[in-house]
Amino acid sequence: MSEPNGGVVLEARGLVKRYGHVTALNGADFDLRPREILAVIGDNGAGKSTLIKALSGAIAPDEGEILLNGVPMHFRAPLDARRYGIETVYQDLALAPALDIAENLFLGRELRRRGILGVVFRMIDRRRMHRESRSHMADLKINVGSMGQTVETLSGGQRQGVAVARAAAFASRVVFMDEPTAALGVKESGMVLDLIRRVRERGTPVVLISHNMPQVFEIADRVHVMRLGQRVATISPQSHTMSEAVALMTGATSFSKTDS
């Protein structure tokens, strides 16, 4: 699971984030290795989402540092992180249902027509957006009809497919996924897990936040356990059982950080 020459793609040290009197992150560390699926688990309020938001630029941590391939980063907006190839699939999908698939895939980075039409008039290039969307969706074997279909006509699983395809299409370094299967049925969840594996196969590490232990143990290479705003352990599905992971999450056991 860890690469021979190791290396850490994304690293965080001592992240702190306070909201008034609530300390969401209390000195949290984080490591993501190349080509792995890292699951982040933790009880409600353990700081999983805040951690991911800090790493993906959605919030700025009060203290601590974030390193991308060893270089310190200061993300102030998701756009900053995206510029470095870090993409996020949000829990509520963050799609615009009235826009079509291609428009959602390219939202915020629309392809423009070449020449004066694109530069001066900022005209979008629908044909190219449709063509590229089709190939991104096909890459991940996501089956939908036309790229001109509005997202609201898609099933929950297909919508998740669009959100994942968008992240995968633009992520060169990291894809974050916040509870990607929370709203889905069993079959559609399975489809999304396959998608996540395909993203890894293409060479992009994936960070997955999930409550679903069986899923985490099915798919993750390593599991990062959060408790009270800190990383209490990093375990692997091979070295630990689900109940041991739950015990760590809830604080029933606390043993030394075991970087597998």
Add this chain to the structure above:
Amino acid sequence: MIAGLRQLKFSPDPASVMSRASVLSTVGPLLALVLACLFFTTRTDRFMTTDNLSLVIQQVAVVGILAIGQTLIILTAGIDLSCGAVMAFATIAMTRLAVTYHFNPFVAIALGIGVGLAFGVVNGALVTALRLPPFIVTLGTLNIAFALTHITSNEETIAKLPDPLVYFGNTFQVGTTAITSGSVLALALTLLAWFVLSQTVGGRHIYATGNNPEAARLAGVRTRRVLIAVYASAGLLYGIAALVLIGRTGVGDPQAGQSANLDSITAVVVGGTSLFGGRGGVIGTLIGTLIVGVFRNGLQLMGIAAIYQFLITGALVILAVAVDQLSRRRQA
């Protein structure tokens, strides 16, 4: 009748779901417009004449331009109650500056349009920076513009305007029919807005901001900038509408445009743009404007008292909003 027609677009038939929603959402209003025209044609001989139709277009040009701005704002899930009052203030600003203070007419026009723009920027700034609801912000600016109109006009109608101010009231002949420049301008502005909304990056960002602002923001759309641009453009359009209004009436009238707020919202809503944002467009609004204009004109020709026109317009709005709401519930 109209409700039934407008519901066509929400039929669960997969083929219709597959096709472009923007096309479908204009079909209902278009059918309503055709039916309204047919209805009035059978009721009065004077309706379906080129002269009368050109009159309808003249009558709706001002509201049509306001409604473009209103469409932009409603697409972002906002609303602008101030548009009529801002237009009225802009007419007084232009005419006062030109007549009383002897400004060069073109400078007066530019400053008057600037007044519209300034109100738009203020609305946009209050909505984005202070995160106040657009309804309340524009209710406030409505009253401010209304008061300024009456204060600066001294309740007087300003007449004897220099030619450039009434330019858009000029007509030209197409065959035997007279068309005003104002009507042409309204149409041109509609086409321009259509282009921006449907063909450009900015247009897509307006829809995305209205449809799911959080998703748009996370996708890197600068939603605040989009909103300010939308309110500012709307204000600019109200300034232009003021110029067209002056052309039509030939004077600066502090009483003008009092029903224009609701008329513009009516046109947008009847034209199929959703009050929840993100759906609809200016072609629908053009049709909506024409529907309202045709009803007004047709009822007038039938000799029905003006007050009934309000009754019917009111019913149309509620119908259109009800269809919008029902369709949303069905999709959810």
